[in-house]
Amino acid sequence: MPTIMSAPAVTAVLVDLSRPGRYVHWGFIQISVANLVVIGLMLLVFILAIAIPFPHGGKK
Amino acid sequence: MSRRRFNPDRDVAEWQGPSVRYDLLKEVSVAFAVVLVLAIVFAIVFSSPDERAITLQSWSKAAPVDFVQTAMTELDGTSGTATYGPPYTSTPGASQKLGPLSLESLVGVHIPLDTAQQFVISPLRTLPDVPVLDRAIAEYQSAPAPRKAAWNTAYEKAVAKATFSAGTLEVPGGAYGPVGTMMSHLLDMARTGALDGALTATPQLYGTDYTKPLLFIADGAYMGNVASNRHLLGEQWGMMNETGNYPGQAWLWLYTLWYQVPPMNSSSNGDVEVWGIMMGLTVLLALAPFIPGLRSVPRLTRVYRLIWRRHYRAVET
Amino acid sequence: MSTISDAPMEPAGQVGYRPDTRPTWTGRLRRRAVATLPPEKLLPDSQPSYVASWIYVFGALTLGAFGVVLASGAVLAVKGPDWWHVSSAGLFVNSVHLWGTELFFFFMVIHLWGKFFMAAWRGRRRATWITGVLAFAISIATAFTGYLSQQNFDSEWIGTQAKDGINATGAGAFWNVLDFGQMLLWHVLLLPLVVAVMVGIHVLLVRRRGVVPPFPAKGADR
Numbered sequence: 001m002p003t004i005m006s007a008p009a010v011t012a013v014l015v016d017l018s019r020p021g022r023y024v025h026w027g028f029i030q031i032s033v034a035n036l037v038v039i040g041l042m043l044l045v046f047i048l049a050i051a052i053p054f055p056h057g058g059k060k
Numbered sequence: 061m062s063r064r065r066f067n068p069d070r071d072v073a074e075w076q077g078p079s080v081r082y083d084l085l086k087e088v089s090v091a092f093a094v095v096l097v098l099a100i101v102f103a104i105v106f107s108s109p110d111e112r113a114i115t116l117q118s119w120s121k122a123a124p125v126d127f128v129q130t131a132m133t134e135l136d137g138t139s140g141t142a143t144y145g146p147p148y149t150s151t152p153g154a155s156q157k158l159g160p161l162s163l164e165s166l167v168g169v170h171i172p173l174d175t176a177q178q179f180v181i182s183p184l185r186t187l188p189d190v191p192v193l194d195r196a197i198a199e200y201q202s203a204p205a206p207r208k209a210a211w212n213t214a215y216e217k218a219v220a221k222a223t224f225s226a227g228t229l230e231v232p233g234g235a236y237g238p239v240g241t242m243m244s245h246l247l248d249m250a251r252t253g254a255l256d257g258a259l260t261a262t263p264q265l266y267g268t269d270y271t272k273p274l275l276f277i278a279d280g281a282y283m284g285n286v287a288s289n290r291h292l293l294g295e296q297w298g299m300m301n302e303t304g305n306y307p308g309q310a311w312l313w314l315y316t317l318w319y320q321v322p323p324m325n326s327s328s329n330g331d332v333e334v335w336g337i338m339m340g341l342t343v344l345l346a347l348a349p350f351i352p353g354l355r356s357v358p359r360l361t362r363v364y365r366l367i368w369r370r371h372y373r374a375v376e377t
Numbered sequence: 378m379s380t381i382s383d384a385p386m387e388p389a390g391q392v393g394y395r396p397d398t399r400p401t402w403t404g405r406l407r408r409r410a411v412a413t414l415p416p417e418k419l420l421p422d423s424q425p426s427y428v429a430s431w432i433y434v435f436g437a438l439t440l441g442a443f444g445v446v447l448a449s450g451a452v453l454a455v456k457g458p459d460w461w462h463v464s465s466a467g468l469f470v471n472s473v474h475l476w477g478t479e480l481f482f483f484f485m486v487i488h489l490w491g492k493f494f495m496a497a498w499r500g501r502r503r504a505t506w507i508t509g510v511l512a513f514a515i516s517i518a519t520a521f522t523g524y525l526s527q528q529n530f531d532s533e534w535i536g537t538q539a540k541d542g543i544n545a546t547g548a549g550a551f552w553n554v555l556d557f558g559q560m561l562l563w564h565v566l567l568l569p570l571v572v573a574v575m576v577g578i579h580v581l582l583v584r585r586r587g588v589v590p591p592f593p594a595k596g597a598d599r
Binding site: 014015017018019020021022023028029030031032033034035037038039050051053054 | 300370
């Protein structure tokens, strides 16, 4: 949409998530790809938060 | 009071060591700014889902035969809602039990529903004067119970073979008395949207309670089919899903999980069993600091050695 | 009408005036509050040196997300429940509210994992842990009522499904998930208030007891 700075431009959906959902089936487990991504990211961020060294920490 | 023995999962030696500079206000402010930016970016990139609701009108237009078949079950009292048990009806044996205990029955019927009256007959009465309909309702209401039942059964049989074409419901003939007239008027009423209004009408001007239309819609097959296509059914782990490709309430994964495993996935008491389990687990999580074994998990898994690795490196060398 | 005396009123603090030194409720509360949470504990500018990991930022991130959710929710409340369905600006604010909620739970769960693996309940910090778990549980209920208040297919489906679970517990008789008006008011007023109070107590307890020290080091006698 060529409109600049109008409300519709602000809310333009760059990635259309409203198409039919995709699902992963694994035995009796069924999970949407979106939820799987969210849960995967949580685990990843948790691991990174522990693994990545925290900057500064000079004694006071 | 005697001093208890030191338990590493319960007690600590409070810190006497050095401190480092820290800015609480700055941390919270930066955190707020970071989340705000993330939320705005996600909002711009992904937006949010808003799929139009199903109404009695949209349902009866999309699936008129399903609507009439469902309406018939509301009239003859065999629908899911009509036989639900507490809090809607006093249907015997309908309430879920946890062992001998039925919380539903204990609390009782607080939202009493008579589906024949409230979903079918009363809405029809709100239609402006239609002599043929008025006669049909009067005939139906004054008929003795066995005759009503015979009409109902006859119409159920006929409507199972009903079709809908060119704006008209075609129901094979049968000895169903006034029921056919009532049902075709109810369908017309639904298709104009008047039934939605009639079921949310209150003595006040604005109705905000959608219990009746939602229960009516949910009794039909149409809504379930729409949900099934969107992977939202309970047995599809639908509770944690969202329409489209959006993430849903992923934090309900454990609640959803219990519905998939025996005995809950086939139990008629599944809901109350799952709720019992989840309440129990929530209490367990809240009381983790008191529970021997559980409270030792952090010490035994030794993840803490990684979190505080700088501290241990400093004090152990 | 009676005559008004022009004699001056006896001013306080003059000869013969004895100040009332009996304790007041307010004074007691202030002394108690300051003793429990002195300003340097309430608003600290230093931390024990073991507080050196990214895992510590997830509490603040959860608070930040709570702020974003409250702010975007306030805008939605100001404009009323129909606005976001019909206006693109409204849809944008709704999107911020939704993603703020996703981030809120995202950070809160990581915060929970982190605190679990640090056994952060040690040393008289059990109430901190319990209030955190309660805040988590009540947040789930709050988000759930939000999903019910959307007035779209998602909310009507969630409502008609969830009613069976809630009804089975007996709560459905009073807490009707199919009553939009009731759920909306729970969502915008009652539940956020409870979450805010619970989070407030949680944060004050963290400030009072401080961040949990590490498990004893190897070779330490304690």
